[in-house]
Amino acid sequence: MFRHKGKFRTFAHDLRLAILLSFVAGLVNITGVLALKTLTTNVTGHFAFFAEEIMRHDYATAATFFIFTLFFLLGSFLSSFLQELISLKSPDLSHIFPITLEMVILITVGIFGTTTGLFNLDGKLTAFFMLLSMGIQNSLVTNISKATVRTTHLTGLFTDLGIELSQLFFYKKPEEVKKLRTSIFLRLSIITFFFLGCFSGGISYQFFEMKTLFIAVFVLLIAQWYDFLRLKFHVIKRKTFHR
Secondary structure (H helix, E strand, O other), rough: OOOOOHOOOHHHHHHHHHHHHHHHHHHHHHHHHHHHHOOOOHHHHHHHHHHHHHHHHOOOHHHHHHHHHHHHHHHHHHHHHHHHHOOOOOOHHHHHHHHHHHHHHHHHHHHOHHHOOOOOOOHHHHHHHHHHHHHHHHHHHHHHHHOOOOOOOHHHHHHHHHHHHHHHOOOOOOHHHHHHHHHHHHHHHHHHHHHHHHHHHHHHHEEEHHHHHHHHHHHHHHHHHHHHHHHHHHHHHHHHHHO
């Protein structure tokens, strides 16, 4: 799912990546909305609010929305930088540090949340770090899948989905139709699991509040170890049947 790249990467790899990490994004998204009344998985809305506050001459609030975008950008930068750095010596492990960093951030936010002095400023600092984690995830997924999968926001997904649905009326060659249907299925899977993440996160938040993010961390842990456990399973299976 993470290790396979280039010509060795298949639709199944992208689908697993899309399902697990879009679910995580949905969980983080709803947790940010319920706890902070702030979008914490994308920056599109923050740019609109930034422009609005500039027009109102409320520069302090405008600066906050601008910093939101910078933290998402910083997360994307750190993720890509770590991947490139680690790839120089261990390409198969390039995903380990970014996804581990994302988990550490979400665990920290889940523990401290908005209830202690560490995360104050009316929850703004909490939002900064949640956006940082989503910048890390979006960059990681985009790099690994060569931009086939994006999990933290749906605007581009719905745009691409609309384009591909329209192309079904015009592309008639079997290989073109197959490619379109595969892509449409992938995008629908991302949308579905993002929604499921939001829905289950909304229910969990009623009981766990910011600790709902621990569920996201658990899913990330499964994703991180999936390739390793799958490889071990096949090794054991091969040894068992070849005795």
